[in-house]
Amino acid sequence: MSSEQLQADQVPTKAVTAYKVRNMAFFYGTKKALDNISVDLPAKSVTAIIGPSGCGKSTFIKALNRIAEAETKVRIDGQIELFGQNIYDPKVNITRLRRRVGMVFQRPNPFPMTIYDNITYGPRVFGFKGNYDEIVETSLRRAALWNEVKDKVKTSALGLSGGQQQRLCIARSLAVNPDVLLMDEPCSALDPIATLRIEELIETLRDQFTIIIVTHNMQQAGRVSQNTLFFNTDESRIGQLVENGPTKEIFFSPKDKRTEDYISGRFG
Amino acid sequence: MQTQPSNQLEAPENLTAGGGSLQPDTIARGVFLVAALAVVGTLFWMAFVVARDAMPAISKFGLGFLVNSTWDPVVEEFGGLTFVFGTIASSAIAMLLAVPVGLGIAIFLTEDFLPEWILTPIAFMVELLAAIPSVVYGLWGIFVMIPIVRAVETFLNQTLGWIQIGGKSIFGVPYGPGLLTAGVLLAIMILPTIASISRDVLKAIPRSLRNGSLALGATRWETIFRVLLPAASSGVVGACILGLGRALGETMAVTMVIGNTPQIDTSIFAPAYTIAALLANEFAEANTAVHIGALFFAALLLFVITLLVNIVAELIVRRVSLERN
Amino acid sequence: MTTSLRPEQPVSDDLTSPLEPGRALFTTSMTTLSVVFTFFAIIPLFSVLIYVLIQGFTSLSPDIFTKLPAPAGTPGGGFGNAIQGTLLMVGIAALISVPFGVLSGIFLSEYARDDRGIIEVIRFGVNVLAGVPSIVIGVFAYGVVVLSTKTFSAYAGGFALAILMLPIIVRTTEEALKLVPWELRLGSLGLGADRFNTTARVIVPAALPGIITGVMLAVSRAAGETAPLLFTALFSQYWIDKVGQPTASLAVLIFNYATTPYADLQRKAWGASLLLLILVLAISIISRYVFRRRF
Ligand SMILES: Nc1ncnc2c1ncn2[C@@H]1O[C@H](COP(=O)(O)OP(=O)(O)OP(=O)(O)O)[C@@H](O)[C@H]1O
Ligand SMILES: [Mg+2]
Numbered sequence: 032m033s034s035e036q037l038q039a040d041q042v043p044t045k046a047v048t049a050y051k052v053r054n055m056a057f058f059y060g061t062k063k064a065l066d067n068i069s070v071d072l073p074a075k076s077v078t079a080i081i082g083p084s085g086c087g088k089s090t091f092i093k094a095l096n097r098i099a100e101a102e103t104k105v106r107i108d109g110q111i112e113l114f115g116q117n118i119y120d121p122k123v124n125i126t127r128l129r130r131r132v133g134m135v136f137q138r139p140n141p142f143p144m145t146i147y148d149n150i151t152y153g154p155r156v157f158g159f160k161g162n163y164d165e166i167v168e169t170s171l172r173r174a175a176l177w178n179e180v181k182d183k184v185k186t187s188a189l190g191l192s193g194g195q196q197q198r199l200c201i202a203r204s205l206a207v208n209p210d211v212l213l214m215d216e217p218c219s220a221l222d223p224i225a226t227l228r229i230e231e232l233i234e235t236l237r238d239q240f241t242i243i244i245v246t247h248n249m250q251q252a253g254r255v256s257q258n259t260l261f262f263n264t265d266e267s268r269i270g271q272l273v274e275n276g277p278t279k280e281i282f283f284s285p286k287d288k289r290t291e292d293y294i295s296g297r298f299g
Numbered sequence: 300m301q302t303q304p305s306n307q308l309e310a311p312e313n314l315t316a317g318g319g320s321l322q323p324d325t326i327a328r329g330v331f332l333v334a335a336l337a338v339v340g341t342l343f344w345m346a347f348v349v350a351r352d353a354m355p356a357i358s359k360f361g362l363g364f365l366v367n368s369t370w371d372p373v374v375e376e377f378g379g380l381t382f383v384f385g386t387i388a389s390s391a392i393a394m395l396l397a398v399p400v401g402l403g404i405a406i407f408l409t410e411d412f413l414p415e416w417i418l419t420p421i422a423f424m425v426e427l428l429a430a431i432p433s434v435v436y437g438l439w440g441i442f443v444m445i446p447i448v449r450a451v452e453t454f455l456n457q458t459l460g461w462i463q464i465g466g467k468s469i470f471g472v473p474y475g476p477g478l479l480t481a482g483v484l485l486a487i488m489i490l491p492t493i494a495s496i497s498r499d500v501l502k503a504i505p506r507s508l509r510n511g512s513l514a515l516g517a518t519r520w521e522t523i524f525r526v527l528l529p530a531a532s533s534g535v536v537g538a539c540i541l542g543l544g545r546a547l548g549e550t551m552a553v554t555m556v557i558g559n560t561p562q563i564d565t566s567i568f569a570p571a572y573t574i575a576a577l578l579a580n581e582f583a584e585a586n587t588a589v590h591i592g593a594l595f596f597a598a599l600l601l602f603v604i605t606l607l608v609n610i611v612a613e614l615i616v617r618r619v620s621l622e623r624n
Numbered sequence: 625m626t627t628s629l630r631p632e633q634p635v636s637d638d639l640t641s642p643l644e645p646g647r648a649l650f651t652t653s654m655t656t657l658s659v660v661f662t663f664f665a666i667i668p669l670f671s672v673l674i675y676v677l678i679q680g681f682t683s684l685s686p687d688i689f690t691k692l693p694a695p696a697g698t699p700g701g702g703f704g705n706a707i708q709g710t711l712l713m714v715g716i717a718a719l720i721s722v723p724f725g726v727l728s729g730i731f732l733s734e735y736a737r738d739d740r741g742i743i744e745v746i747r748f749g750v751n752v753l754a755g756v757p758s759i760v761i762g763v764f765a766y767g768v769v770v771l772s773t774k775t776f777s778a779y780a781g782g783f784a785l786a787i788l789m790l791p792i793i794v795r796t797t798e799e800a801l802k803l804v805p806w807e808l809r810l811g812s813l814g815l816g817a818d819r820f821n822t823t824a825r826v827i828v829p830a831a832l833p834g835i836i837t838g839v840m841l842a843v844s845r846a847a848g849e850t851a852p853l854l855f856t857a858l859f860s861q862y863w864i865d866k867v868g869q870p871t872a873s874l875a876v877l878i879f880n881y882a883t884t885p886y887a888d889l890q891r892k893a894w895g896a897s898l899l900l901l902i903l904v905l906a907i908s909i910i911s912r913y914v915f916r917r918r919f
């Protein structure tokens with residue numbers, strides 16, 4: 032059974048909500064970084080998160096796979112549900128959550144091992160018994176990297192270019208067949224051509240995965256996303272969700288003055 | 300305070316100076332350089348002196364020194380085999396114990412298992428272990444460790460004494476001092492080296508690798524074993540080799556607990572002897588030229604072994620730190 | 625076990641089911657193991673500290689500092705001569721090693737930019753020198769000093785300790801200088817001072833506390849070293865009247881007395897250990913505070 036088929040069986044169809052966030056507040060130690068966030072993130076589509084630097088975009092998506100707590104002491108109030116399950120419920124097993132929610136970071140972070148081993152890392156950790164070669168090929172194809180690396184999958188991943196490394200990291204996440212793919216400014220360390228590649232890739236992944244992407248690039252948000260979240264901060268330095276909705280509306284008829292200012296400023 | 304108006308005029312000249320002209324700056328640099336070269340030169344001087352004074356013994360015994368197990372100053376027959384054996388065996392025992400324990404500590408003290416306020420003092424205490432003089436370890440070994448080892452040996456002999464090799468219990472005669480005692484004490488002494496350097500290496504691994512693994516759904520220990528340790532492997536190996544270098548050359552503590560008997564026994568509890576302990580015990584009393592020469596030969600052997608080990612460790616550690624920059 | 629890559633259960637059941645038993649076992653056993661290991665490493669430290677403290681404390685008295693060793697078997701006496709000898713030899717060692725060590729440290733730190741190649745070689749050599757067993761250094765000192773002067777002496781012991789101290793002083797000096805903010809150099813150079821003046825008048829004074837700490841660290845390590853003294857300074861039962869004769873030291877005293885059967889001498893060994901330990905640990909703690917890293 033190919034992973035594509037598996038995928039198809041499980042797809043929650045149109046307009047299903049992947050994440051339901053309610054009254055969420057986020058604290059680094061005692062410092063509040065996000066307050067009063069309530070939003071639904073639809074499944075099987077791309078949601079972009081935009082906003083000025085320091086407004087809590089990374090913080091927000093790091094709360095979605097609970098990776099924030101691996102870095103420092105954090106506290107989350109309110110609720111975040113993934114397909115109806117509160118992910119901060121004490122019963123939730125964090126490794127199972129992260130297996131369903133892949134993450135791609137700002138800087139490519141391939142492990143210092145072969146391309147092959149990078150891809151099979153997740154499956155190996157989970158004790159997957161099956162055809163690893165197939166996983167490697169499928170994942171690399173999905174990440175549009177197969178043609179470039181098919182002859183050197185047994186060489187070190189560190190030998191790839193930055194853009195290739197980032198696609199490898201995407202492939203690595205896809206190898207465990209997640210429901211959700213979080214991306215924190217995945218193109219900010221890449222050149223325009225590599226960026227274009229990743230955008231095309233996101234396009235093809237859109238109807239198989241729930242993709243949530245943080246970006247500073249308005250054009251990119253406009254090109255790849257169906258929905259957009261605009262975060263902002265005021266003097267309190269606490270991040271808030273100012274506005275969210277279909278990307279077209281946010282871009283062309285924002286309801287909030289701050290959204291309009293930010294977007295026109297960024298396009299200007 | 301030294302700036303005078305005229306300095307501004309001289310400035311262009313100063314900028315181009317440095318070649319042949321003997322400026323204070325050039326002289327100072329020369330002095331610093333000579334001092335630094337002298338420090339490094341000590342190594343060569345040392346090698347020369349030890350080799351020179353070992354010459355009589357080298358020409359007399361040659362490489363046979365390494366395979367002869369008789370050491371008898373009375374008949375002036377000198378062979379180093381038992382000492383080489385003791386040196387290697389005690390260090391091997393030490394490594395066997397100290398590597399896993401040291402690595403375990405390094406991991407435990409890096410990977411967010413403990414809150415900062417308890418982690419820092421523990422890490423510091425482990426490092427303090429390295430500052431305790433080795434003769435103090437030896438003293439502690441004699442009065443604290445040896446009685447314990449003796450009790451354990453007696454107990455093992457009573458319960459499992461029937462396990463024998465060549466008609467002798469493998470647990471030996473319960474003296475207390477012996478190869479195992481020395482190995483354990485050495486392990487304690489090299490633990491801080493291995494633990495602290497490995498900890499530095501682990502700490503230097505970028506956070507992004509950890510996060511990459513955790514974000515894929517790996518547990519902390521899976522991340523440690525599958526990503527962090529492989530990434531840190533050469534640095535950790537360097538740390539272990541440095542530890543080995545220390546163990547091979549460690550003198551006082553070993554001399555005080557190994558039993559100082561030149562033999563190769565079937566029991567790891569049995570007394571043994573190391574090159575360092577031999578030098579410690581016999582150098583002051585040796586008075587014949589052959590005896591002194593043989594001791595220099597042994598010292599040269601130890602010098603060369605530890606030099607090689609340290610150079611390898613240094614190269615590995617250095618390569619690791621270069622890769623990181 | 626797992627043959628499909630995506631869990632079959634609904635999301636909520638999947639997320640709330642526990643970690644697979646094998647992985648959970650791995651986690652618990654490894655965590656337990658590392659706790660146990662850390663515990664094991666700390667036991668000897670405490671044991672050494674406690675024994676030295678208790679045994680050493682009961683044997684301390686003013687006599688220790690002012691009297692000579694009593695003949696074996698008779699109680700009383702002290703080891704004033706050993707304290708004297710240690711101070712003397714460490715002093716000689718410092719006289720030799722401080723100039724070379726500090727100057728080398730300055731070279732490594734302040735001339736690092738234009739002399740890369742040679743700096744690498746020197747740093748390599750210093751690290752290798754630091755790894756030479758102290759007993760081999762003793763053998764070297766024996767070959768250089770004892771064989772040519774035909775006598776054991778405080779000179780020979782001091783020479784051996786000097787070589788032992790060298791790498792520590794070089795490294796700590798380099799580190800102390802590197803802790804001086806870069807702007808200070810730029811400031812001085814910007815005023816038109818040359819590099820020597822910058823180093824001598826600005827950088828070294830600013831780094832002086834660190835350099836002194838480093839020297840103290842080296843001194844404390846040397847004071848605890850036994851192996852290089854065994855057959856260079858040997859030992860002596862008497863006060864020092866000249867430098868060119870066998871000289872007692874605390875470290876060798878511990879070794880000699882620990883291996884005798886006399887309880888009274890053994891107690892003195894603990895007392896001497898306590899003195900050394902206080903010196904070594906206090907200076908290690910200070911140096912850790914100054915450098916924020918270990919040497
Ligand atoms: N580990 C942390 N500890 C404490 N505060 C943090 C931590 N990480 C982020 N913050 C703070 O939280 C706020 C939000 O940071 P975050 O990284 O989420 O912003 P961002 O929107 O992603 O910014 P950028 O666009 O620059 O990436 C900032 O004020 C930041 O200083
Ligand atoms: Mg960010």
